[in-house]
């Protein structure tokens with residue numbers, strides 16, 4: 437693979453040197469301490485000569501690499517060896533020499549999503565992405581083989597953004613993985629719990645530790661992902677703030693764990709979906725689940741009718757989620773001209789599309805659904821680690 441050149445941004449901190457413009461590949465960090473929303477690293481490459489599998493390969497790629505939060509020792513020890521992260525503005529420069537499966541996840545190293553990706557695809561090359569959309573795009577553009585994204589949590593509920601993205605993109609669900617999320621409260625070495633005034637983490641993680649954080653009297657600050665929070669606390673050597681993240685994140689970013697298992701329920705499980713460009717061929721050799729999304733005509737009892745197509749065939753529903761229809765959220769009511777919300781229904785049911793009963797149920801549903809899409813038929817994850 438041809439050498440890639442990183443365009444250097446002038447460093448905001450004088451002690452950080454940017455490389456000469458003709459320097460061999462190296463990373464330059466633009467640090468942006470105030471932007472909590474951008475705790476991920478963005479890397480883009482210019483002059484990446486290798487023909488990529490997507491059409492962006494012909495275009496010059498502007499390079500921007502931004503990291504908001506890393507202590508010096510972590511920069512030298514860990515950050516330079518981190519996998520190259522992807523941003524939605526630049527997805528093209530991530531061809532790997534490795535023959536390992538490349539799996540996109542949202543967040544930075546040490547995020548639960550990274551562990552879930554490793555559980556779903558042991559020995560994969562986990563590729564960090566800034567946002568959920570970036571991970572979808574990366575698969576669609578053939579930059580990675582799969583994405584592993586959270587869809588629901590036993591304490592916090594659904595991750596709505598990913599429901600919406602499932603519809604907006606054309607990827608297929610090829611698997612699910614349940615991951616036991618065990619949160620730690622961490623801070624810089626020497627900082628005690630009594631010193632903390634605030635705590636940073638992903639909103640879902642903060643919600644999962646609601647009772648504990650209230651008991652500790654800590655102000656919550658939401659950031660993009662748990663590991664990004666740990667990185668931020670470490671980089672800025674914060675003395676009044678801690679992070680809620682995994683023990684792996686504490687190790688990577690050199691933080692001290694003050695409390696373990698601080699989630700409100702010890703059985704805190706996040707369900708992740710595995711996404712691919714191609715659907716998997718459904719089997720009947722093991723337990724399968726199928727995920728669909730549909731919208732309905734209006735009328736009394738229509739949702740009852742829709743759900744009955746499964747009940748009539750003894751098909752168990754495992755999840756139902758409704759989301760407002762974005763383009764035409766409001767539907768006029770003929771009788772009195774009032775308007776009400778129109779919805780998309782996401783349903784998971786326990787059957788494989790290879791089973792006659794599932795096919796019949798969907799044929800029946802189509803009779804009164806205004807839209808129906810099968811998002812995937814995939815093996816049920818019965819494990820919990």
Ligand SMILES: O=C(O)C(=O)C[C@]1(C(=O)O)C=C[C@@H](O)C=C1
Pocket residue numbers: 542543546547548549550586589595617638640641660661662663706
């Ligand atoms: O921030 C992380 O570490 C993530 O992987 C994200 C995420 C989520 O989006 O729900 C995943 C699992 C946990 O439930 C908390 C956060």
